[in-house]
Amino acid sequence: xxxxxxxxxxxxxxxxxxxxxxxxxxxxxxxxxxxxxxxxxxxxxxxxxxxxxxxxxxxxxxxxxxxxxxxxxxxxxxxxxxxxxxxxxxxxxxxxxxxxxxxxxxxxxxxxxxxxxxxxxxxxxxxxxxxxxxxxxxxxxxxxxxxxxxxxxxxxxxxxxxxxxxxxxxxxxxxxxxxxxxxxxxxxxxxxxxxxxxxxxxxxxxxxxxxxxxxxxxxxxxxxxxxxxxxxxxxxxxxxxxxxxxxxxxxxxxxxxxxxxxxxxxxxxxxxxxxxxxxxxxxxxxxxxxxxxxxxxxxxxxxxxxxxxxxxxxxxxxxxxxxxxxxxxxxxxxxxxxx
Amino acid sequence: xxxxxxxxxxxxxxxxxxxxxxxxxxxxxxxxxxxxxxxxxxxxxxxxxxxxxxxxxxxxxxxxxxxxxxxxxxxxxxxxxxxxxxxxxxxxxxxxxxxxxxxxxxxxxxxxxxxxxxxxxxxxxxxxxxxxxxxxxxxxxxxxxxxxxxxxxxxxxxxxxxxxxxxxxxxxxxxxxxxxxxxxxxxxxxxxxxxxxxxxxxxxxxxxxxxxxxxxxxxxxxxxxxxxxxxxxxxxxxxxxxxxxxxxxxxxxxxxxxxxxxxxxxxxxxxxxxxxx
Numbered sequence: 001x002x003x004x005x006x007x008x009x010x011x012x013x014x015x016x017x018x019x020x021x022x023x024x025x026x027x028x029x030x031x032x033x034x035x036x037x038x039x040x041x042x043x044x045x046x047x048x049x050x051x052x053x054x055x056x057x058x059x060x061x062x063x064x065x066x067x068x069x070x071x072x073x074x075x076x077x078x079x080x081x082x083x084x085x086x087x088x089x090x091x092x093x094x095x096x097x098x099x100x101x102x103x104x105x106x107x108x109x110x111x112x113x114x115x116x117x118x119x120x121x122x123x124x125x126x127x128x129x130x131x132x133x134x135x136x137x138x139x140x141x142x143x144x145x146x147x148x149x150x151x152x153x154x155x156x157x158x159x160x161x162x163x164x165x166x167x168x169x170x171x172x173x174x175x176x177x178x179x180x181x182x183x184x185x186x187x188x189x190x191x192x193x194x195x196x197x198x199x200x201x202x203x204x205x206x207x208x209x210x211x212x213x214x215x216x217x218x219x220x221x222x223x224x225x226x227x228x229x230x231x232x233x234x235x236x237x238x239x240x241x242x243x244x245x246x247x248x249x250x251x252x253x254x255x256x257x258x259x260x261x262x263x264x265x266x267x268x269x270x271x272x273x274x275x276x277x278x279x280x281x282x283x284x285x286x287x288x289x290x291x292x293x294x295x296x297x298x299x300x301x302x303x304x305x306x307x308x309x310x311x312x313x314x315x316x317x318x319x320x321x322x323x324x325x326x327x328x329x330x331x332x333x334x335x336x337x338x339x
Numbered sequence: 340x341x342x343x344x345x346x347x348x349x350x351x352x353x354x355x356x357x358x359x360x361x362x363x364x365x366x367x368x369x370x371x372x373x374x375x376x377x378x379x380x381x382x383x384x385x386x387x388x389x390x391x392x393x394x395x396x397x398x399x400x401x402x403x404x405x406x407x408x409x410x411x412x413x414x415x416x417x418x419x420x421x422x423x424x425x426x427x428x429x430x431x432x433x434x435x436x437x438x439x440x441x442x443x444x445x446x447x448x449x450x451x452x453x454x455x456x457x458x459x460x461x462x463x464x465x466x467x468x469x470x471x472x473x474x475x476x477x478x479x480x481x482x483x484x485x486x487x488x489x490x491x492x493x494x495x496x497x498x499x500x501x502x503x504x505x506x507x508x509x510x511x512x513x514x515x516x517x518x519x520x521x522x523x524x525x526x527x528x529x530x531x532x533x534x535x536x537x538x539x540x541x542x543x544x545x546x547x548x549x550x551x552x553x554x555x556x557x558x559x560x561x562x563x564x565x566x567x568x569x570x571x572x573x574x575x576x577x578x579x580x581x582x583x584x585x586x587x588x589x590x591x592x593x594x595x596x597x598x599x600x601x602x603x604x605x606x607x608x609x610x611x612x613x614x615x616x
Contacts, residue, residue, distance in 0.1 A: 078432020
């Protein structure tokens with residue numbers, strides 16, 4: 001098998017970063033997330049390949065928090081489009097976990113299927129190579145295996161690394177793009193036989209069997225009020241969620257010119273569905289809360305055949321009100337809800 | 340550098356406003372085209388995103404496509420962007436992208452008698468279907484239009500309502516105002532009650548309805564009472580939209596996106612969705 005010596009990672013990253021924008025999990029002071037390797041500061045940053053999970057999900061590599069779409073300029077009697085920004089630069093995401101990769105599989109469904117292709121997303125996605133890190137030790141809030149994710153075999157990876165607990169990662173190329181990385185990294189890869197790591201059991205598990213079907217019958221249940229009671233609609237769950245992709249489109253005007261950009265939005269905010277004229281189909285926190293969890297667990301599943309929650313556990317950690325999606329799944333499963 | 344990126348569905352094409360018609364104190368109809376005519380073909384009931392840079396974008400039903408010449412949008416002044424749009428003149432350039440959504444089932448309705456029920460600006464989307472039926476007159480049976488507004492001044496498309504449509508073969512237009520008004524000798528009262536007075540029989544008929552949520556709610560009840568089944572009743576929904584292509588998230592009702600799977604649904608389809616419409 002091919003193995004990669006961990007001590008060579010900085011050199012490996014330097015090499016990859018020559019040809020691509022490379023994103024790796026870094027701990028930057030109090031914050032952790034997927035950052036450009038170019039931003040790595042030896043004095044204050046640490047490589048965080050072991051961290052479960054980095055706080056900020058990697059979705060911003062493909063769907064930046066804010067991205068310019070096109071610029072325009074005012075002309076006599078109107079306006080002209082000057083430039084469309086589609087970023088097709090090569091990118092590598094290194095060290096993504098199976099849950100976050102499954103979230104990207106969800107984004108692919110939302111942005112690339114069903115009639116329209118989102119060209120801004122596609123330009124990035126087509127030029128992104130993904131090296132996933134197989135997970136052998138789930139964290140306390142992890143429940144990916146309950147959501148149909150196999151942490152040992154990240155679906156959709158171009159290459160996979162496996163931490164053997166020694167100074168070596170096992171390196172497996174899975175696609176032609178992964179083989180290309182193997183060629184680029186040939187000088188760092190060694191042939192060595194090492195035992196596969198032992199996987200550990202999940203502390204947190206939920207039973208998703210039948211949950212989507214059950215949820216489809218309980219839209220009007222009063223239990224939603226009980227479940228949403230603590231929710232402050234702060235939106236942190238949506239910002240940290242690796243698969244939440246809703247966006248707003250806004251404009252920045254600078255004198256005679258300007259640009260339109262899109263940015264992450266949150267279904268937890270009242271303005272999200274507020275129409276000109278004042279009508280709001282989801283005016284209350286309970287309605288928005290219900291829509292979010294139904295989107296995660298029922299609606300997305302119905303449309304694309306997979307839940308929009310991958311069990312990464314970030315929202316459980318971050319929610320200031322202690323709302324726990326795994327408990328909502330269990331409540332849905334167990335409660336005698338009446339429609 | 341793209342001037343008109345037709346491959347990217349989120350980038351508008353630039354069109355010119357070639358005509359503006361004052362319909363009511365707060366509704367204007369804008370005719371737009373580029374140098375070649377229509378920027379794209381639109382089916383009755385489909386939507387397009389109108390972009391007034393730098394102010395904003397808004398999703399509107401296309402109230403008519405005139406051959407390959409121009410698109411018509413009847414737009415009510417109701418917010419920031421529409422307020423600004425009402426202040427620009429002929430010759431102004433704006434952006435437009437689309438078409439979005441499914442549109443009305445014009446083919447499935449062939450051979451049927453058509454009953455159109457609209458309130459206020461709700462006639463704007465239905466107008467594309469009404470005009471389509473009149474253009475393909477032989478394909479449809481009797482055409483009835485029931486339309487109401489708060490006052491005479493608030494009636495849109497008066498020329499068509501009072502002059503053009505009633506002259507068409509086998510076509511009736513019933514107009515009502517919410518309140519009595521000097522000089523108005525027509526019907527006074529709300530649409531659902533007028534509908535129950537007229538009692539159009541459900542046999543062989545399709546009812547197409549659009550208006551304020553409260554009017555839709557009561558008119559649907561009236562239709563049900565008169566014996567219309569859920570497949571015979573069609574409506575077109577409205578939700579806040581940003582992308583128009585089923586990605587940005589906000590216009591969902593259940594697992595359906597109004598911009599993509601809608602905006603047109605029959606009542607049988609709507610009843611399968613969560614009651615957020």
